Amino acid sequence: MLSEKIKKTINGIRDQFPTEQALLLPILHEIQNEYGWVSMENMKAAGEFLNLPVSKVREVASFYTMYRLDPIGKVDVQICTNISCWLNGADKVLACAEKKLGIHHGQTTKDGKFTLTQVECLAACGTAPAVQINQDYFEQVDENMMESLIDQASRDLDAGKDVGKSTQKDGVWP
Amino acid sequence: MMYNNEHFEPVITPNVNVPGCETIDFYVQKENGYKGLEKALKMKPAEVVDEVKKSNLRGRGGAGFPTGMKWSFMPANPVDANGNPKPKYLVCNADEGEPGTFKDRLIFTKTPHRMIEGMIIGGHAIGSNKGFIYIRGEWFKEIRLMQKALDDAYAKGFLGKNILGSGFNFDLVIYKGAGAYICGEETALLNSLEGKRGEPRLKPPFPAQVGAYGMPSCVNNVETFAAVPYIIDKGWEKYAKMGTERSGGTRMIGVSGHVNKPAVYELPMNLSINDIIEIAGGVKGGKLKAVIPGGASAPMLRADECHVLTDYDSLAKAGTMAGSGGLIVMNDTVNIVEATYTLLKFYEHESCGQCSQCREGSHWLARMFKRILDGGGTQDDLDYIAKICGNMAGQTICAFADAVTGPALSSVRKFRGEFEELVAKGGLKGIGKKESASHKLVGAHV
Numbered sequence: 124m125l126s127e128k129i130k131k132t133i134n135g136i137r138d139q140f141p142t143e144q145a146l147l148l149p150i151l152h153e154i155q156n157e158y159g160w161v162s163m164e165n166m167k168a169a170g171e172f173l174n175l176p177v178s179k180v181r182e183v184a185s186f187y188t189m190y191r192l193d194p195i196g197k198v199d200v201q202i203c204t205n206i207s208c209w210l211n212g213a214d215k216v217l218a219c220a221e222k223k224l225g226i227h228h229g230q231t232t233k234d235g236k237f238t239l240t241q242v243e244c245l246a247a248c249g250t251a252p253a254v255q256i257n258q259d260y261f262e263q264v265d266e267n268m269m270e271s272l273i274d275q276a277s278r279d280l281d282a283g284k285d286v287g288k289s290t291q292k293d294g295v296w297p
Numbered sequence: 298m299m300y301n302n303e304h305f306e307p308v309i310t311p312n313v314n315v316p317g318c319e320t321i322d323f324y325v326q327k328e329n330g331y332k333g334l335e336k337a338l339k340m341k342p343a344e345v346v347d348e349v350k351k352s353n354l355r356g357r358g359g360a361g362f363p364t365g366m367k368w369s370f371m372p373a374n375p376v377d378a379n380g381n382p383k384p385k386y387l388v389c390n391a392d393e394g395e396p397g398t399f400k401d402r403l404i405f406t407k408t409p410h411r412m413i414e415g416m417i418i419g420g421h422a423i424g425s426n427k428g429f430i431y432i433r434g435e436w437f438k439e440i441r442l443m444q445k446a447l448d449d450a451y452a453k454g455f456l457g458k459n460i461l462g463s464g465f466n467f468d469l470v471i472y473k474g475a476g477a478y479i480c481g482e483e484t485a486l487l488n489s490l491e492g493k494r495g496e497p498r499l500k501p502p503f504p505a506q507v508g509a510y511g512m513p514s515c516v517n518n519v520e521t522f523a524a525v526p527y528i529i530d531k532g533w534e535k536y537a538k539m540g541t542e543r544s545g546g547t548r549m550i551g552v553s554g555h556v557n558k559p560a561v562y563e564l565p566m567n568l569s570i571n572d573i574i575e576i577a578g579g580v581k582g583g584k585l586k587a588v589i590p591g592g593a594s595a596p597m598l599r600a601d602e603c604h605v606l607t608d609y610d611s612l613a614k615a616g617t618m619a620g621s622g623g624l625i626v627m628n629d630t631v632n633i634v635e636a637t638y639t640l641l642k643f644y645e646h647e648s649c650g651q652c653s654q655c656r657e658g659s660h661w662l663a664r665m666f667k668r669i670l671d672g673g674g675t676q677d678d679l680d681y682i683a684k685i686c687g688n689m690a691g692q693t694i695c696a697f698a699d700a701v702t703g704p705a706l707s708s709v710r711k712f713r714g715e716f717e718e719l720v721a722k723g724g725l726k727g728i729g730k731k732e733s734a735s736h737k738l739v740g741a742h743v
Contacts, residue, residue, distance in 0.1 A: 139470045141384075141510045147492035148475055152434065186494040186649075187475035189434050204735035205396045206593060206625055207553035209639050218734040227739045241735055243478065243643050244396040244593075245435055248553035248623065249560050258437035290438045297432075297440050297471045 125168045129153040133172070143173045147183055149297075151190050156291075160191040188242075196231045196238035198276045198286050200224075201255040204241050207248035212265065216252050217241065219266040223273055236280055237273070257287025302565040304538040308527045308547050309520065310563040313407040319442065321449040324410040331410070331455050333526035337418045338463040345422040349525065352533035353545030357400075358390055358481070358518030359592065359621045360696075361544070361609045367515060370505040371423040375513050386514040387420050387428040388490065389522055392474050392481040394433055395592035396643060397623030400549040401519040403561045405432075405439045408523065409446035413469065415522030417455060418529055420467045423515055427468050431486050434473045444471055478647040482695050483516040485649065496649050497695035520549055520622075540566050541608045548607070548619070552577035554626040566608040570598065573607065574626060583628035587712070591620025593640050594700030596707035597633075617707070633715050635725070637708040638666040638736060644701040652693040658685050659701045666705075669716060670736070672724025679716050682709050 133150050140146060150173065154165045161184050170177040184190045200220055204213045217228060220239055224232055228241040247253035250262035254269065261272060276286045285291075312318045312328060324330030337345050350365025375383040389412070393401040404412055416428050432440050447469055450456045458466045472490055474480050480489045484498035487509050508514020524546055528536045537545040548566055550573055553559045557578030564573065570588055574580060585600040590607065596617040598605065605615040612619045627636060645663040650656045662685055668674050686702035693699075709716055722728055 141512075142491060144492035145472075145490065145510070148473065148489065152473055152475065183492065183494055187434075187477050189476035202735075204639070205643055206589075206636065206639050207397055207559075209733070209735065210554045210625070210627060210631065210636070214734045221734065227737075228735075229739070243646060244394050244398075246393045246399045246402050246433070248397050248399045248625075249551055251553060251559070255435060260438065288437075290441050292441075297444060297473050 125165065125172055126157060129157060130172065144175060146173055147175065147180065151184055155190050159197065160194045196236050197280055198236060199238045199240055199257055200273065201240045201242040202228070203243065203245045203247070203253045205244040208252040211251040213252035215266055216254065216264055216269045219269050220273065223270055236277065258291060259287040259289050302539065302567055305547065305565040307563045308536070309404065309408065309411060309523045309549060313403065319407050319409060321410055321446070321453060324408070329530060331414055333530035334414050334417050334455065335461055337421055337529045338461055338465055342422050342424055345418060345529065348533045349422070349528060352528045352536040353540060353543065354521065354524055354528060354536070355544050355609065356518055357520035357549070357622065359395065361619060364517060364521055367517070368419065368423050370503070371515055372505065372513050373424065383512050384427060385423060385425040386509045386512055387416060387423060387425045388486070388509060388514055388516040389416055389428065389430040389519060390481060390483065390486055390516050391430055391432040391519050392486060393519070394478045394481055395594065395621045395623055396640065397551065397553055397589060397625040398592045398621040399551045399553070400561045400622055402436070402439060404519050404523050405436070405443055409443055410450065411523040411526055412519055413446060413450050414455070415525035416469060417460065417467050418525050419515070419517065419522060421465055426466050427470070429470055429472050429490055429509065431472050431474060431480070431490055434475045440471060440473060447471070479649045479697060482697065485695070486516060487514065496651050499694055541610065544609050548622055550607070550622045550624055552624045552626065555581050555583070555628040556626050557581045567606060569606050570603040570624070573624060574603070580626060580628050583630045585626065586629040586631055587627045587633060589625040589704070591618045592623035593643070594703045595620045596703045597711065599711050632730065633708050633712040634666060634669055634719055635733065635736070637704050638663065638670060640704045641666050641701070642736070648697060652698065654689045654692045655698040655701065658689040658698065661685055662701065662705050667736070669719050670725050670732070672726060674720045674724070676720055678720070679709055679713065682706070
């Protein structure tokens with residue numbers, strides 16, 4: 124079931140686009156943001172809401188990397204390892220995060236707190252290495268900073284705070 | 298002036314280091330903002346297109362197509378089968394993601410109104426009343442900054458109905474991408490904008506005939522739009538004079554990798570790669586080994602080739618391309634096979650999968666490079682690399698396959714010795730290097 128909040132947001136931007144299908148990326152974004160991943164149930168609900176067959180929703184959801192089709196940890200630590208970041212030590216940052224969290228990239232910690240992800244270019248090559256924690260960018264990250272970012276996220280999570288969503292305003296598109 | 302170009306002045310970034318430069322008040326009061334729009338709205342659309350044509354502005358997204366010509370392809374009064382008028386759409390490509398490129402992000406965060414003004418002028422020129430800004434979804438903060446800039450422009454009457462009393466209406470809407478490099482390709486972007494998979498379309502029909510939502514559309518890069526207000530406000534001659542014979546204006550070059558001062562620099566086009574490296578503080582951590590001059594897809598150059606000038610035509614002559622202006626510098630501690638594998642891994646992941654040459658080819662290439670690094674490579678592999686590349690470039694719907702062959706082919710051609718050493722000595726281990734953490738094939742790659 125889609126939440127009322129998502130329905131309201133999508134209805135609010137309906138007249139900006141000429142077709143219903145154009146709202147598919149926005150609705151998947153909202154689902155991803157609210158639930159942390161895009162489940163089969165929510166894909167069905169999105170299809171019903173936009174009058175699209177679920178096959179169409181799934182073919183789109185599976186194309187884009189920002190939609191996670193399996194549940195992930197509450198904090199997604201995304202480390203860019205593309206060329207400029209790699210040249211500037213992204214590898215060390217990745218290895219440090221792997222050691223600290225005790226998982227390889229592509230995996231989630233047992234307590235469901237952290238997922239470690241290797242991502243491709245975040246367009247922050249001038250301030251490499253770049254790391255994105257949930258929505259927030261961190262640049263010129265070294266091993267020390269990586270460790271303290273993870274510590275801070277862990278503390279915020281335990282205190283019940285939102286992590287890595289410093290610029291988000293609820294119910295506001297985009 | 299440190300550059301040997303008396304006509305040069307920054308077009309887009311004169312004030313990006315001034316606090317508050319991103320606000321509409323700063324742009325209007327200190328930078329003569331929206332004056333180009335005022336002027337353009339008093340001109341006929343065809344006259345605006347003509348100004349841009351004469352300025353020699355070329356698309357800054359990578360292909361370098363003349364912008365004025367692209368605008369002139371838009372049909373004047375398109376109608377559907379029943380004779381009803383069709384809307385036309387103007388689209389801004391802000392899906393910046395070419396490795397090594399980070400100039401559009403600077404425009405978004407420091408001078409968003411320049412780009413917005415350029416889009417409104419563009420809308421007037423091609424006769425469109427609606428524009429879409431397609432932004433990569435990872436830019437949560439930048440998207441919100443851009444939305445704020447749009448809200449401010451609406452509040453001041455630069456967007457919306459009857460702009461500056463001219464009778465011209467123009468609306469701008471943001472659309473969020475969702476993490477796909479291929480959506481920077483203009484027809485893939487249009488599919489994504491329609492809420493579909495970001496798969497490139499066969500051309501023809503070109504976007505000017507059948508673009509977004511089936512309507513005539515024009516797609517331009519962020520930097521391209523940001524140059525337009527200057528051209529209209531100061532006149533095409535001034536802009537054209539700054540550049541070369543076939544390409545006007547300045548270029549934003551993002552210098553990254555092994556340099557002391559990595560950043561975006563707005564520069565004239567008559568500088569060599571060596572000059573630009575010097576401006577960016579010189580090579581750090583060793584001597585210059587190789588440069589990728591225009592984003593990951595551009596074939597790399599050896600240090601001894603870096604005297605080449607950085608305008609479109611000189612770089613094309615040198616067998617590479619100006620691309621998106623991302624200059625990646627590598628020093629002599631870098632193993633080229635490893636560096637190239639880093640890129641191929643990226644292409645393997647980002648191929649959309651429509652064409653088998655690209656889907657399989659990018660995968661094979663990545664696997665071969667990995668095998669060479671792991672010590673299982675053979676001499677034959679080196680020749681196969683060229684063979685695979687030959688079967689990819691020019692054989693597919695879009696230019697992605699060509700982009701893959703850029704680093705793959707140039708690395709093995711220009712640094713064959715390093716490949717042969719790895720083959721002979723049994724991979725990275727044989728030359729005393731450890732495998733990169735990010736190259737380990739464990740877990741899943743998103």
